[in-house]
């Protein structure tokens with residue numbers, strides 16, 4: 001069965017702009033996803049610097065795609081779509 | 084729970100203010116922020132048009148520079164505000180301000196009949212209304228706003244639940260009725276009643292309530308390229324005093340955080356938890372003394388919001404409140420003794436501490452977690468990459484656990500000789516306020532040590548918290564586990 005890797009950026013910029021709240025994701029993962037989603041906290045994903053003025057933290061990397069302005073709802077929706 | 088967009092925006096504004104400050108042309112760049120954030124042609128995110136959005140941003144910047152938005156005449160240029168901020172000697176004692184343009188978004192609290200009304204025969208709504216505010220037009224009820232007093236009796240009795248009440252979130256959030264929409268529809272703070280708990284800041288969905296930031300007052304002591312000519316005093320020794328609730332508010336541990344704070348421009352960092360160790364010792368002694376003298380109970384006194392509450396709403400509780408000083412008081416005193424020329428900056432979870440600092444000559448300024456966070460981002464500091472720096476004096480387990488609800492009571496219990504039965508007030512709200520009032524009146528409560536924390540979950544629930552209380556609790560627990568128990572010589576050598 002396919003599993004998805006969700007990297008929550010815990011770099012300074014992302015953390016302060018909202019990824020601190022995304023840490024709850026693991027606790028509220030719906031049971032239908034259980035065992036299929038691997039959530040990990042990660043150092044700065046590099047987006048905050050490379051996007052410069054346009055940067056829109058917090059960032060979450062789902063497999064190899066980057067999600068900006070991430071919220072719990074957005075991440076869950078994304079996982080739903082992928083699975 | 085995700086971070087609210089309104090809070091996100093406030094942080095974005097703070098980051099821009101700090102970047103402008105260090106840009107080499109503060110006065111010009113501060114003026115451009117609304118245009119940089121909402122450039123021509125940009126899709127409008129929240130409001131009717133780009134001009135309104137810029138107007139709201141301008142107001143947020145005024146608060147970020149430390150001024151009252153209420154006093155703004157709209158003609159004053161942001162660069163003039165910036166100039167005034169640079170030459171300001173002491174920030175204001177009224178720490179909150181409300182952005183009128185943002186506040187206008189919500190309507191006054193009122194009760195009204197929805198079209199679910201069936202025009203029933205019982206007409207209970209009309210019967211229960213003591214003010215004659217319910218009329219019947221075409222068989223259906225209609226509320227006369229001029230007479231309605233918002234008592235909500237009709238809401239309760241309607242069998243169809245057809246009567247609704249719009250609420251004003253800031254008024255709902257305030258535990259002491261200190262914020263109200265005025266006739267013109269703008270919320271106003273009554274400082275005679277306000278206890279500065281900051282619950283309205285978090286409660287307003289439009290993000291209209293702001294702290295008047297003391298950031299510029301702090302930054303002007305940093306090396307910034309600005310000179311004495313601009314009203315700044317460079318090269319000062321600036322010492323950050325970090326509140327015990329800080330663990331978990333930022334990535335990394337508190338040792339990495341120390342390095343990160345120093346990288347922003349501070350010269351040194353002390354844990355206020357060291358001050359908490361002194362508070363614990365004194366409070367335990369005071370508790371034993373009071374119990375020996377037969378006092379029914381004692382309340383803690385470290386929460387600035389609770390102190391404001393007691394002073395403004397429940398003076399009868401004063402005689403039960405401990406006279407021991409706060410952790411911030413003790414650490415600031417020690418730091419100023421050791422470094423008389425230093426500027427001390429308390430890094431705070433909440434707005435209420437500003438008032439404590441305002442009246443304590445040893446605490447020069449206060450900035451909150453959001454403001455420190457904005458400073459890290461503006462200066463591109465990656466905390467997780469910072470090395471760990473030890474503190475000159477390590478705080479105890481008990482001191483580091485001070486910021487969590489029931490942590491203060493547990494700390495005092497660890498040193499007091501009298502057995503402690505704690506009564507925990509985990510957040511001031513209408514209900515807990517009533518139990519305090521009752522305790523003051525009847526001179527008894529179900530416990531001998533009453534720990535009062537104005538915010539739910541303790542200081543980690545403060546208005547400027549960056550993470551959810553659960554995350555903060557976990558981080559504090561981890562730190563407490565590696566810390567030493569409080570001993571007689573804990574904290575010596577500060």
Ligand code: FES
Pocket residue numbers: 009010011012013014015043044045046047048049057058059
């Ligand atoms: S902090 Fe998240 S991308 Fe840099």
